[in-house]
Amino acid sequence: xxxxxxFLNRLTKNLRHWSKWARRQGIECFRIYDRDLxxxxxxxDVYAGRPHVQAFETRWEADEATYEAWVDAVRxxxxxxxxxxxxxxxxxxxxxxxxxxxxxxxxxxxxxxxxHEDGLKFEVDLHRYLDTGLFLDHRVTRxxxxxxxxxxxxxxxxxxxxxxxxxxxxxxxxxxxxxxxSNTYQDWTRRNLRLNDLDRPEHRLERCDVxxxxxxxxxxxxxxxxxVMDPPSFSNSKAMDTTLDVQRDHPWMINRALSLLTADGxxxxxxxxxxxxxxxxxxxxCELEDITRKTTPEDFRRHPPHRCWVIRRSNWKPGMK
Numbered sequence: 001x002x003x004x005x006x007f008l009n010r011l012t013k014n015l016r017h018w019s020k021w022a023r024r025q026g027i028e029c030f031r032i033y034d035r036d037l038x039x040x041x042x043x044x045d046v047y048a049g050r051p052h053v054q055a056f057e058t059r060w061e062a063d064e065a066t067y068e069a070w071v072d073a074v075r076x077x078x079x080x081x082x083x084x085x086x087x088x089x090x091x092x093x094x095x096x097x098x099x100x101x102x103x104x105x106x107x108x109x110x111x112x113x114x115x116h117e118d119g120l121k122f123e124v125d126l127h128r129y130l131d132t133g134l135f136l137d138h139r140v141t142r143x144x145x146x147x148x149x150x151x152x153x154x155x156x157x158x159x160x161x162x163x164x165x166x167x168x169x170x171x172x173x174x175x176x177x178x179x180x181x182s183n184t185y186q187d188w189t190r191r192n193l194r195l196n197d198l199d200r201p202e203h204r205l206e207r208c209d210v211x212x213x214x215x216x217x218x219x220x221x222x223x224x225x226x227x228v229m230d231p232p233s234f235s236n237s238k239a240m241d242t243t244l245d246v247q248r249d250h251p252w253m254i255n256r257a258l259s260l261l262t263a264d265g266x267x268x269x270x271x272x273x274x275x276x277x278x279x280x281x282x283x284x285x286c287e288l289e290d291i292t293r294k295t296t297p298e299d300f301r302r303h304p305p306h307r308c309w310v311i312r313r314s315n316w317k318p319g320m321k
Contacts, residue, residue: 001066002039004073010036011044011081018299019046028116029124029136031299042074043303045136048115051082052090052126090126114195118143120170121195122163123188133161133188137305138230141268141295145228146171148266152225155179155260157210162189164228169198173226176203179210211244214256225265229257233273246271251282254311258286261313270295270308278309285314 011033018032033044041056055074062070071091079086088110109127116122117139124133145154145164149171156165159180166189168176180186186205193199210231231253235244246253250271257267280288288311295308 001062001070001073004040004077007037007040007074008077008081011077015046015081021299022046027139029134029139030297031136034300034302036302040074044078045132047124047126047132047134048113050090050113050126051078051084052092052132053078054092054094054130056094092130094130117163118146118167120166121192122166123161123191123195131160134163135160137272137297137300138163138270138295139297141228141270141308142167144295145226145268148226149173153223153262155224155227155257157214157227157229157257158231159185159189160230161185162192162205164230165189165203166192166196166198168226168228169193169200169203170196174202177222177224178203178205179208179213181207181209183207211242211249211253214253217256217260220260222260223262223265224260225262227257227261227265227267228270229253229267230270233271246273247276251279254286255284258284258311258313263313265313267311268308269311270306272306276307278307287312287314 014032014036018030022028022030029045029047031043031045033042035041035043035056041058043054043056045052053074055071058067058070075086075089075091079089109125112123112125112133114121115124115134117134122134126132142164146167149168151172151174152168154165154168154173154176156162156168156176156178159165159178162178162185165176165178178186178189180189186207189205190199193203231244231246231250233246250269254267254269257269261267278288288309290307290309292304292307295306296304
């Protein structure tokens with residue numbers, strides 16, 4: 001098993017550096033370590049002072065006993081630095097999804113709590129699920145959506161806990177429609193809206209299979225000025241009729257979303273599939289701009305977790321309605 005001393009030294013240095021950076025930026029939730037050392041392939045985020053650890057598959061071979069000893073060493077190192085009992089540390093093991101595998105609820109957790117981003121409040125849960133309720137790598141993307149949302153009709157596809165919806169509503173969107181298959185996440189979105197006094201009739205939530213909704217989008221008369229589509233890399237929820245594979249399905253999804261845009265509307269398309277390739281030749285005529293470098297926050301640039309594009313209908317010209 002690797003000696004954890006270099007890991008502790010790097011983590012101590014990183015915590016000092018990124019904490020100072022976050023205070024200067026007015027950021028409460030940020031990443032401090034991202035697989036910096038190959039012997040310690042973990043990502044560590046801080047949510048309002050509380051650490052959250054994700055352990056990735058190690059590149060070195062280890063039997064179960066050795067691996068468990070390594071996990072204990074990582075857990076003890078991080079907990080010691082943050083001065084909390086190791087048993088209270090939010091620690092997840094993240095593996096590449098295969099076949100019918102899918103992330104689900106974990107453990108018997110402590111209570112969620114509220115964090116702040118750009119003056120807005122969001123509920124996070126560091127223990128119950130593999131993900132926390134707020135994807136920190138889209139901090140910049142959410143700010144871009146908020147800046148553009150004034151008087152816009154906003155559509156949030158695969159909305160998760162609705163953080164994009166909250167930012168759009170706070171930015172003055174005239175209306176929003178938030179779609180997700182999960183009742184759990186739609187309830188979470190509703191709580192996030194309420195936390196910010198934005199739970200209003202013009203901001204609608206609908207539980208549905210987004211792929212099925214897009215399948216029937218030709219029957220939808222409503223059009224949107226601003227759309228965010230950030231689908232999972234893979235999904236095979238029991239409530240879905242088919243599986244979703246973002247590499248396979250993204251041209252169809254983008255084309256359907258483009259059909260719902262107003263003439264001068266904007267679609268933000270993003271995903272975090274490793275090695276993703278955009279199939280441009282399968283898209284209807286449109287204008288594409290890869291803005292991944294712009295939307296990747298400074299604390300995530302060691303291992304950029306997502307790709308992001310701005311997409312417009314090809315007939316768009318400034319001033320068109």
